[in-house]
Amino acid sequence: MSSARGESGNFHPPNRPLSDSHEASFGEIRSRYRRFAEHEAKGVSPLYEQLARAVAGSDALLRFVASLPEPKQQPNLVFAAVRHLYGTPRDPAHLAGLVERHGEPVRALVLARSTQTNEPGRCATLLPVLARLPQPLALLEVGASAGLCLLPDLYAYDYGRVCLRPDNDDGYDAPVFPCRANERTPIPERMPRIVWRAGIDLNPLDVADPEEAAWLQTLVWPGQEARAQRLRAAMEISRAHPPRVVKGDLVHGLRALAATAPADATLVVFHSAVLFYVDPGQRARFAELVRELGGVWISNESPSVLPQVAARLDVEPREDRFLLAVDGEPVAFTGPHGQSIDWIS
Ligand SMILES: C[S@@+](CC[C@H](N)C(=O)[O-])C[C@H]1O[C@@H](n2cnc3c(N)ncnc32)[C@H](O)[C@@H]1O
Known part of the structure; x- marks a missing residue:
């Protein structure tokens, strides 16, 4: 699993484009977020649809998701962790900014929690x-x-x-x-x-x-x-x-x-x-x-x-x-x- 953690332990979304090997491993995450947008969020939560598409199209956000263990890469878990800590992102740029500034606390919450619901x-x-x-x-x-x-x-x-x-x-x-x-x-x-x-x-x-x-x-x-x-x-x-x-x-x-x-x-x-x-x-x-x-x-x-x-x-x-x-x-x-x-x- 590749990691986007910097020396300080903080998450630093890099600006450089993805390499070919990263491209291959991020491809699955990109598809997963696109599928989530298209088949789960569409018609249910326009904001989650928009955020999931934004992750699929952002090298920095893909890098962050790829740094999580595979079972923890679920869109609804990652989005819930951000919302729980910092409120609901207004739009994709807000999400990217929160993840850039607070990658470590978001990661810790994603690792500690699951999408266990009760309806x-x-x-x-x-x-x-x-x-x-x-x-x-x-x-x-x-x-x-x-x-x-x-x-x-x-x-x-x-x-x-x-x-x-x-x-x-x-x-x-x-x-x-x-x-x-x-x-x-x-x-x-x-x-x-x-x-x-x-x-x-x-x-x-x-x-x-x-x-x-x-x-x-x-x-x-x-x-x-x-x-x-x-x-x-x-x-x-x-x-x-x-x-x-x-x-x-x-x-x-x-x-x-x-x-x-x-x-x-x-x-x-x-x-x-x-x-x-x-x-x-x-x-x-x-x-x-x-x-x-x-x-x-x-x-x-x-x-x-x-x-x-x-x-x-x-x-x-x-x-x-x-x-x-x-x-x-x-x-x-x-x-x-x-x-x-x-x-x-
Ligand atoms: C999606 S939640 C559904 C909760 C509740 N039944 C509802 O309808 O809101 C699934 C629940 O099943 C529990 N669960 C999964 N596998 C289990 C097992 N082998 N034994 C007991 N509980 C289990 C999980 O911990 C979780 O609380």
Whole structure:
């Protein structure tokens, strides 16, 4: 890995053009940032699109990114680190100036953090399933992050034709998650009754820690202010009603945690945007384990992550949507942030 660190340890973006060998190794980073601009940021965050294109076109910024370990070269991680420390860059020139002046602190934060997020909006797509199960429920979330998806009954939802509020919402400002739902979606009339909740994660986040809460907010892209506002409100609720999230692996820690759930509630093991990070062998072991536990299994993942579930569809799944399934049976396509649900049958 080439380094752009100067003798003083500070980052000095050089003015000289890239050499041929640098050109070859920077080519991948340039493509990655262009792909990010074109396929991820476009239409979602105009600023991130502009910044990513600027990195792809700047020798100095490419040099900085190339000096990071490969897994840390992700555009959203690098941009979040800059924003967390110095505020959101106004434009590419501002980004280049911040990286030139503050390369070392940005690098340190990139190395210390990851793009681990928690999206409470996904509760809007879980709720139609949760409300139809025999009540009360014992919720066990694997890959829970900060545990914000363990509090679905404490948020409000706007499904267009129906709005749902927490049963006892006096005295606090529940975030309202908008979710476009097709006609077939069984929109719940009342909140599920949750009597127990717990999560497991390799790295549980604590929203009572101001630094961790601020980092979670920084991971919401510029241009998504309403989403950031709802995240702040959900974190506020979570600080008042902290969900229990234990440190552990979803295969190795699951059985012990499930054993602490009350026997007279429906055990629901659920996860969203998690199995992508787990290798296929562990995914299969996990699916087996959930079945052995005898609870209800709700998965909300990209269709390619659980091919045996996607194989049960009679339509081609779209890559830009998650597949919601109950006990391995597909029930709906969902927006990855919980912004939509299209019930299948
Ligand atoms: C993209 S986040 C999704 C968080 C949350 N499920 C949500 O929907 O907002 C993925 C989470 O999965 C966790 N994770 C990844 N692999 C894991 C494993 N083997 N066991 C437990 N948690 C894992 C990560 O630490 C991270 O918190």
